[in-house]
Amino acid sequence: SQKIEQNSEALNIQEGKTATLTCNYTNYSPAYLQWYRQDPGRGPVFLLLIRENEKEKRKERLKVTFDTTLKQSLFHITASQPADSATYLCALDRGNMLTFGGGTRLMVKP
Amino acid sequence: DVKVTQSSRYLVKRTGEKVFLECVQDMDHENMFWYRQDPGLGLRLIYFSYDVKMKEKGDIPEGYSVSREKKERFSLILESASTNQTSMYLCASRSDYEQYFGPGTRLTVT
Numbered sequence: 001s002q003k004i005e006q007n008s009e010a011l012n013i014q015e016g017k018t019a020t021l022t023c024n025y026t027n028y029s030p031a032y033l034q035w036y037r038q039d040p041g042r043g044p045v046f047l048l049l050i051r052e053n054e055k056e057k058r059k060e061r062l063k064v065t066f067d068t069t070l071k072q073s074l075f076h077i078t079a080s081q082p083a084d085s086a087t088y089l090c091a092l093d094r095g096n097m098l099t100f101g102g103g104t105r106l107m108v109k110p
Numbered sequence: 111d112v113k114v115t116q117s118s119r120y121l122v123k124r125t126g127e128k129v130f131l132e133c134v135q136d137m138d139h140e141n142m143f144w145y146r147q148d149p150g151l152g153l154r155l156i157y158f159s160y161d162v163k164m165k166e167k168g169d170i171p172e173g174y175s176v177s178r179e180k181k182e183r184f185s186l187i188l189e190s191a192s193t194n195q196t197s198m199y200l201c202a203s204r205s206d207y208e209q210y211f212g213p214g215t216r217l218t219v220t
Contacts, residue, residue: 008150032207043114043200043211044153089153091209096141096160097168098209102152 002027006090006101013080014109021075021104023090028099030092033066033073038087038103047088048075080108113137114212116201122218129188131215133201141204142184143168144176146197147214153200159184191219 005024013019023033032051036044050057050066050073057064063076077084087105091098117132135142143158145168155168157176165176173195177185184203188195196219202209 034208041214043202043214044209045211046208049207093207096166097143097155097158099155099169100145100153102150 002099004028004090004092004099004101006088006104008102008104010105010107012107012109015081017080019077019080019084019106019108021088021106023073023075023101025071025092025101028071028092028094029068030094032093033064034091034093034098035062035064035073035075036089036091036100038089044089044100077106080106082108082110084108114201114203114210116199116212116215118215119213120216120218122220123188123191124220125192127188127191127219129191129217129219131186131188131199131201131217133184133186133212134182135184135203135210136182137203137205137210138181139203139205139210140181142178143202143204143209144174144184144186145200145202146170147200148197156186191217193219195219 003026034049035047038044050064061078065074087103089103090101114135144156145153159165159178175187199215201212
């Protein structure tokens with residue numbers, strides 16, 4: 001069956017370091033993959049989309065990679081700040097729908 | 111800015127009650143979605159709609175129905191609420207690829 005895995009354990013890093021979050025999937029061949037940010041008590045907010053034919057996408061301090069051979073996406077936040085603390089969700093294309101991973105909570109300590 | 115609003119932030123209902131959750135978007139999007147979010151299970155798709163009066167089942171439609179009489183409004187209905195439907199309910203609308211989420215309704219069924 002189709003499965004998306006994100007590290008369910010919280011990721012704790014020091015301010016200024018690069019945070020790297022992982023999204024692995026099986027039994028999918030998505031045309032694109034998206035990353036969302038979710039703060040407590042709020043709905044997710046779209047951050048980035050990367051297509052299957054793109055290896056890397058950047059937006060300000062964010063970088064996403066997409067390896068369709070490894071079936072993995074990496075999400076990087078460089079020069080992390082306490083304000084980056086949130087849960088980050090990856091989502092895979094399923095035609096008209098998205099399937100979301102369980103999310104990884106990032107804590108950036110000052 | 112795209113705005114997706116949900117009728118209530120918090121709702122407490124009794125077992126067996128009929129519950130309506132309303133969602134309104136202001137960007138003329140054709141596609142709208144209802145998810146529930148539970149700890150450890152992530153976001154799961156209940157139903158979606160790609161046009162007025164059109165609906166499709168998501169991954170967990172049992173115990174729910176939906177209504178889309180107008181393009182901007184998508185309602186989730188719990189015909190007879192049960193305690194296992196206690197959850198955070200999130201509505202979203204879609205533009206091209208990205209989804210815009212409402213703030214969520216935390217429903218407690220006692």
